[in-house]
Amino acid sequence: MAFADEYREEAGEAIPIEREAFVDQFPHDAFIVRLNLAVAFGSLGVGGLFGMIQALHRTGIYRGFVSSADYYTLLTGHGVLLALVFTTFFITGIFSWAVVSSLDESLNDRLAKTWFGTMFVGTLLAALAILGGLTGGPVSADVLYTFYAPMAASPIFYLGATLLIVGSWLAGLDWFLAYRRWRAENPGERIPLRTFMVLATMLMWYISTIGVAVSVLFFLLPWSLGLIPAVDPLLTRTLFWYFGHPVVYFWLMPAYLVWYAILPKLSGGRLFSDPLARVVFVLFVILSTPVGFHHQYVDPGIPEGFKFIAMTNTMFLLLPSLLTAFTVVASMEHGARQRGGKGRLGWLRALPWDNPAFSGCALAGLMFAAGGFSGMINAGMNINYLVHNTLWVPGHFHLTVGTAAALTFMAITYWLLPQVTGKNLKLKTVAMVQPFTWFIGMTLMSNAMHRAGLAGVPRRTAEPQYANVEFENVIGGIAEMRLQIAVGGVILFVALLMFLAVVVATWFGERSQKLEVNSELPPALSGPENSPVVLDDLRVWALIAIVLVAIAYGPPLWSMVADGLLAPGSPPIPV
Amino acid sequence: MEIHRFEKLWVALALLLIVGFIGTVTYGAVGAGVKMVDDSGGTVDANALNEHPRFGEPGTYQAGENEYDVYVVSRQFLFEPGTNEPIRVPAGSTVTFHITSSDVIHGFEVAGTNVNTMAIPGQVARVTVQFDEARNYGIICHEYCGAAHHTMEGQLQVVPQSEFSSADLRNPDAVSADRTAPAGDDENEEETR
Numbered sequence: 001m002a003f004a005d006e007y008r009e010e011a012g013e014a015i016p017i018e019r020e021a022f023v024d025q026f027p028h029d030a031f032i033v034r035l036n037l038a039v040a041f042g043s044l045g046v047g048g049l050f051g052m053i054q055a056l057h058r059t060g061i062y063r064g065f066v067s068s069a070d071y072y073t074l075l076t077g078h079g080v081l082l083a084l085v086f087t088t089f090f091i092t093g094i095f096s097w098a099v100v101s102s103l104d105e106s107l108n109d110r111l112a113k114t115w116f117g118t119m120f121v122g123t124l125l126a127a128l129a130i131l132g133g134l135t136g137g138p139v140s141a142d143v144l145y146t147f148y149a150p151m152a153a154s155p156i157f158y159l160g161a162t163l164l165i166v167g168s169w170l171a172g173l174d175w176f177l178a179y180r181r182w183r184a185e186n187p188g189e190r191i192p193l194r195t196f197m198v199l200a201t202m203l204m205w206y207i208s209t210i211g212v213a214v215s216v217l218f219f220l221l222p223w224s225l226g227l228i229p230a231v232d233p234l235l236t237r238t239l240f241w242y243f244g245h246p247v248v249y250f251w252l253m254p255a256y257l258v259w260y261a262i263l264p265k266l267s268g269g270r271l272f273s274d275p276l277a278r279v280v281f282v283l284f285v286i287l288s289t290p291v292g293f294h295h296q297y298v299d300p301g302i303p304e305g306f307k308f309i310a311m312t313n314t315m316f317l318l319l320p321s322l323l324t325a326f327t328v329v330a331s332m333e334h335g336a337r338q339r340g341g342k343g344r345l346g347w348l349r350a351l352p353w354d355n356p357a358f359s360g361c362a363l364a365g366l367m368f369a370a371g372g373f374s375g376m377i378n379a380g381m382n383i384n385y386l387v388h389n390t391l392w393v394p395g396h397f398h399l400t401v402g403t404a405a406a407l408t409f410m411a412i413t414y415w416l417l418p419q420v421t422g423k424n425l426k427l428k429t430v431a432m433v434q435p436f437t438w439f440i441g442m443t444l445m446s447n448a449m450h451r452a453g454l455a456g457v458p459r460r461t462a463e464p465q466y467a468n469v470e471f472e473n474v475i476g477g478i479a480e481m482r483l484q485i486a487v488g489g490v491i492l493f494v495a496l497l498m499f500l501a502v503v504v505a506t507w508f509g510e511r512s513q514k515l516e517v518n519s520e521l522p523p524a525l526s527g528p529e530n531s532p533v534v535l536d537d538l539r540v541w542a543l544i545a546i547v548l549v550a551i552a553y554g555p556p557l558w559s560m561v562a563d564g565l566l567a568p569g570s571p572p573i574p575v
Numbered sequence: 576m577e578i579h580r581f582e583k584l585w586v587a588l589a590l591l592l593i594v595g596f597i598g599t600v601t602y603g604a605v606g607a608g609v610k611m612v613d614d615s616g617g618t619v620d621a622n623a624l625n626e627h628p629r630f631g632e633p634g635t636y637q638a639g640e641n642e643y644d645v646y647v648v649s650r651q652f653l654f655e656p657g658t659n660e661p662i663r664v665p666a667g668s669t670v671t672f673h674i675t676s677s678d679v680i681h682g683f684e685v686a687g688t689n690v691n692t693m694a695i696p697g698q699v700a701r702v703t704v705q706f707d708e709a710r711n712y713g714i715i716c717h718e719y720c721g722a723a724h725h726t727m728e729g730q731l732q733v734v735p736q737s738e739f740s741s742a743d744l745r746n747p748d749a750v751s752a753d754r755t756a757p758a759g760d761d762e763n764e765e766e767t768r
Binding site for chain 2: 311
C-alpha cells in the first residue's frame with residue numbers, strides 16, 4: 001500500500017524533518033494559542049493542588065491544610081479552575097489551532113485578543129472571589145462549581161463567570177468568521193473536518209450556554225447586587241443543568257477532535273471514516289442539550305414525564321460515543337498494521353506506546369469507556385436513586401472530564417506544544433511515563449469512589465464520617481477505599497507536576513532548527529466526498545436541536561415561570 | 576454515503592443496547608412500579624413555613640390506618656425532626672415523607688435505602704416508602720449547604736408497632752378519631768400556594 005510508507009515515517013516521531021511548524025506559518029495565531037495554553041496549565045496546576053488537598057482531607061488522612069469550613073473554598077476552586085477555566089482555555093487554544101491549520105486562514109488578531117482578554121479578566125475575577133473565601137473577608141464564593149441559589153456568592157464571582165462565557169462566545173465568532181472568509185474563497189468545497197468539528201461544538205455551546213447566561217445575567221447577578229429581592233431556586237437550578245450537562249460535551253468534543261483528527265496519525269495510519277465523524281458531531285449538536293433533567297431526577301417540582309424524555313435522550317447520546325469507540329479503535333488498528341502489527345490482538349503491541357501523545361490519548365479513551373458505562377447508571381432513572389449525590393458521581397466524572405478530556409489534553413500538548421512554540425519537547429522520559437502515572441492514580445481513585453458511592457458515601461463533603469450513619473459497603477472496606485482515594489489523589493498530583501515540568505522545560509527551552517513533529521494530517525480512508533452535503537449544513541442541525549430543546553424544556557420551564565418568575569422565591573443566603 | 580459492513584453491525588448493536596437500557600428503565604417505572612420524585616408535592620412559601628399547617632410543626636402525622644405522613648424541614652445544619660429528635664415511624668407501615676427546605680438547597684438521604692431526594696426551598700419532595708422491619712437508619716444531607724454541611728445528619732427510627740404510641744404523633748387526636756379524618760397533605764399544600 002502506497003500510503004503506508006508515506007505515513008510510516010511521520011509516525012516515528014524520532015525522524016527529524018525540516019521545520020514547517022504552525023508557529024512559522026501563523027506567528028500571531030500561535031501566540032494566541034500559547035496565551036490560552038498558559039492560562040489553562042496555570043489553572044490546572046492550582047486546581048490540581050486543591051484536588052490533592054481535598055483527597056487527603058475528606059478521607060481523614062491529613063486535615064492540616066485547611067479547616068473543614070474552608071474545605072469548600074478549595075472545592076469551589078477545584079471545580080471552577082479545572083472544569084471551567086482549564087478546559088475552556090485549553091479548548092479555545094486547540095480550536096484556534098484546529099481552525100487556522102485546517103482552513104489555512106488566520107484569525108482576526110484584534111478579535112482574538114479581545115476574546116482572550118475577556119476570558120482572562122473573567123477568570124481573574126472569579127478566582128479572586130473564590131480565594132477571598134480563605135481570607136475571611138467580605139468577598140467569597142464558596143458556592144461550588146454549581147452555585148445553586150439561594151446560596152449566594154459575591155457578585156464578582158457571577159461577573160467573572162459571565163465574562164468567561166461571553167469571551168468563549170466571541171472566540172466562536174472568530175472561528176465562524178474565519179470559516180466565512182474561507183468559504184468565500186472555496187465555494188462548494190466540503191468543510192475541512194477539524195473546522196467542521198469546531199463549528200459543530202460551538203453551535204452546541206451557543207445553544208446550551210443560553211441557560212446559564214439567563215440564570216446569571218437575569219437572576220443571580222441582579223439578586224446578588226440586591227436589585228431583585230428573590231429568585232426561584234428550582235428555576236435557576238434547572239437553567240444551570242440545561243447548561244450543566246452539555247458543558248460535558250464541550251469538554252469531550254475537543255477530545256474527540258483529537259482522537260479523530262490526530263490520534264490516527266500518531267498510531268501510524270489514517271482516520272477510518274470522515275463521514276461518520278461528521279455524523280457523530282451532528283448527533284452531539286442535536287442531542288447534547290435536551291438531557292439536563294437527568295441531573296434532576298430526584299428534584300421535586302418537575303413532572304416525571306419530562307424526566308423520562310431527558311432519560312431517553314441521554315441514552316441515545318450513547319450512540320455517538322459508541323460510534324467513536326468503533327472509529328477510533330479501527331483507525332488505531334489500521335495504523336498498527338501499517339507499522340507491521342499482526343494478529344487478532346497482536347497489533348496492539350505495534351502501537352507507539354512510548355510516544356506520550358499517543359499513549360495518553362489511548363489510555364484516556366480506555367478510561368472513557370469505563371466512565372461511559374458508569375454514566376449510563378447515572379442516566380438510568382431508577383438506579384440513579386442509589387447513586388445520586390454519592391461519591392459515585394465524582395468517581396464517574398473523574399473518568400470523563402478528569403481523564404477522557406484532561407489526559408487527552410495533556411497528551412496532545414506533547415504533540416502540539418512544539419508546533420506552537422517551535423521548540424522540541426524536553427524531559428522526554430518524564431513525558432513518556434506521565435500518562436501511565438495518571439492512569440494508575442485515576443484507577444485507584446475512581447474505582448474506590450465508585451464503590452464508596454454504592455455504599456452511600458456522599459460527595460461534596462469535608463468529613464464523610466457521621467456519628468449515626470454506618471455505610472454498608474458492597475466490596476472491600478471503607479478504610480481501604482479511603483486509602484485508595486488518598487493515594488490515587490496524590491499520584492494524580494505527581495502526574496500533574498510531571499506534566500507541568502515537561503511543559504515549562506519545553507516552553508523555556510531554546511528554539512529548534514528542526515522540529516520532530518509536524519502538523520500535517522493524512523486524509524481519511526473514507527473521505528467526505530461520498531457523504532451527503534446536508535451533513536455540512538449546520539443551520540439544519542441547529543434548527544432540529546432547538547426544536548428538541550423546546551420539547552424537552554418548554555413545558556417544565558413554563559410551569560416554573562407561570563407561578564411568577566421569582567416565585568416561589570428565596571432571598572440570598574451568604575455562605 | 577459509504578458505511579462499512581462492520582460499522583453497520585456496530586450501529587445496529589449500539590442501538591439495540593440503547594433501546595435495551597430504555598426498556599429496563601421503562602420496566603422499572605411500569606412493571607416494578609419505581610416512582611420518581613415529581614411535582615406532586617406542590618409548592619410552599621419557604622419564608623413562611625411556620626404558618627404552614629404541617630411544616631409549621633414538622634413531624635409524624637397519622638394519615639390513615641397504618642399510613643403516616645412525615646413532614647421534615649431541612650435547614651442549615653439540621654433536619655427537623657431528625658437531628659435533635661429522631662424521626663419515629665412504626666414498622667410495617669406506609670410512610671410518605673414530605674421534605675422541604677427553609678433556606679438553601681439540601682439533600683435528604685436515608686443511608687442504605689432508596690429514600691434519596693433534594694430539599695429545595697419552595698418545593699416539597701414527596702417520597703413514599705414501606706419499612707418492613709424495625710431498625711435505625713442514618714439520614715445525611717448530601718448536598719453542600721454551607722460551612723458546616725458535613726455536620727448535618729439525623730436519625731430515623733423504625734420502631735415495632737407496640738413501641739409506637741400517640742406521643743410520637745403530631746396529631747394524636749387522629750389515633751382515636753375515626754378514619755375519615757382528612758389525610759390533608761395535598762389540600763394543605765395547595766392552600767399555601
